[in-house]
Amino acid sequence: MKLKLYYFTGTGNSLVVARNIGNEFAHAELISMTNLMCMDKEIVIAGDIVRFVFPVYFARPPAFIKEFIQQTNFGDISYIFAVVNGGGLFGRTLHLFNELLQQKDIRLDAGFLIGMPGNHPKVASMQRKGPEAYYAAAAVKTKAIAQLVKAKQPGKLESNWGLLGHVIALTAFQKPYQLSKAKKLDSAYWVNDNCVQCGNCERICPMQNITDSQTKPRWHHNCINCAACYHYCSAKAICLDKEDPSFRYNHPDVTATDLIIYNN
Ligand SMILES: Cc1cc2nc3c(=O)[nH]c(=O)nc-3n(C[C@H](O)[C@H](O)[C@H](O)COP(=O)(O)O)c2cc1C
Incomplete structure (x- = not known):
């Protein structure tokens, strides 16, 4: 089987x-x-x-x-x-x-x-x-x-x-879903001064939607909202809109390297 x-x-x-x-x-x-x-x-x-x-x-x-x-x-x-x-x-x-x-x-x-x-x-x-x-x-x-x-x-x-x-899906979630369909929810991401140019975000993005990680990451509106760039940011420098930047999550058994290997 x-x-x-x-x-x-x-x-x-x-x-x-x-x-x-x-x-x-x-x-x-x-x-x-x-x-x-x-x-x-x-x-x-x-x-x-x-x-x-x-x-x-x-x-x-x-x-x-x-x-x-x-x-x-x-x-x-x-x-x-x-x-x-x-x-x-x-x-x-x-x-x-x-x-x-x-x-x-x-x-x-x-x-x-x-x-x-x-x-x-x-x-x-x-x-x-x-x-x-x-x-x-x-x-x-x-x-x-x-x-x-x-x-x-x-x-x-x-x-x-x-x-x-x-x-809820058809009311509160309708607008973010439409932005998501248009692949534009990445407008919510921004980078603070803590960025160490490690390049993780660019490597981890499954859609190759991020460039310039060696200077200041840029998103190109081909985002599928997986949030890997935000959560695996090594310096917690990528921020999501006005959300608390201290909140980061990833499954403990899946490191950034694992994800880069699995997704590429
Ligand atoms: C853009 C976005 C929208 C989400 N919407 C919901 C939702 O409507 N309901 C819910 O229970 N969880 C929602 N979540 C949480 C994820 O579904 C949940 O954390 C999931 O386990 C993440 O799986 P992954 O680690 O494989 O990416 C959302 C997460 C993101 C990033």
Whole structure:
């Protein structure tokens, strides 16, 4: 039984979830969706079991994921599922993702939600538990998901927050989502005087959207909002709008070097 895991990650949570599910299978291949997109080749997905793992942004699949699915061709797949992770407000993300797949005549067999530490300051400030509690619960759920998938068991698409989640997605989150679709949310990033010109931001950006890191980093409006440049900034010099610059997050098992290797 061969598992293909397609992931998108900014701060490592999705990568760890993907790796942990992969570890439950004898044959699992981890594939970065951002890498595929940057290769400028036809993307074809086929296989025995295919899984997508990505974070929730603005109570929806990230705009990048929509673009990825629209550009992908699908072959024969016997079982397809998705795992979305995030700080707690998922709404109907998995249903929206399924609608994207249906435009390609593909349908999810199952879809799961996993709570993880929020990597956006606003999301993080609303979370009551510390990161360790999320990691412990995620490990338990990951094992349960792997068992269901091994049995190729069809399941429902999980959701939360009901109608309220949908309303938040279409009101408070509508403007940032539109900016995100236009790849312009990087206007919120700026650099303070602490920058040590280490070049991490330029190397880590999965979209090659950052230049001039040897002097003063510049973003070129091809941003997919993963926030890796902000969180992995070695001098905490990259700032996000007016948010507290002391808040930084990355999954402890995913260093900047790991991410540069995985995403490139
Ligand atoms: C631009 C942006 C928007 C986000 N929106 C949501 C959201 O609507 N709901 C939520 O629960 N978490 C939200 N988050 C938090 C991430 O989904 C969460 O931290 C996720 O685990 C990050 O995964 P990664 O480490 O693989 O990038 C958002 C994060 C970012 C950067």
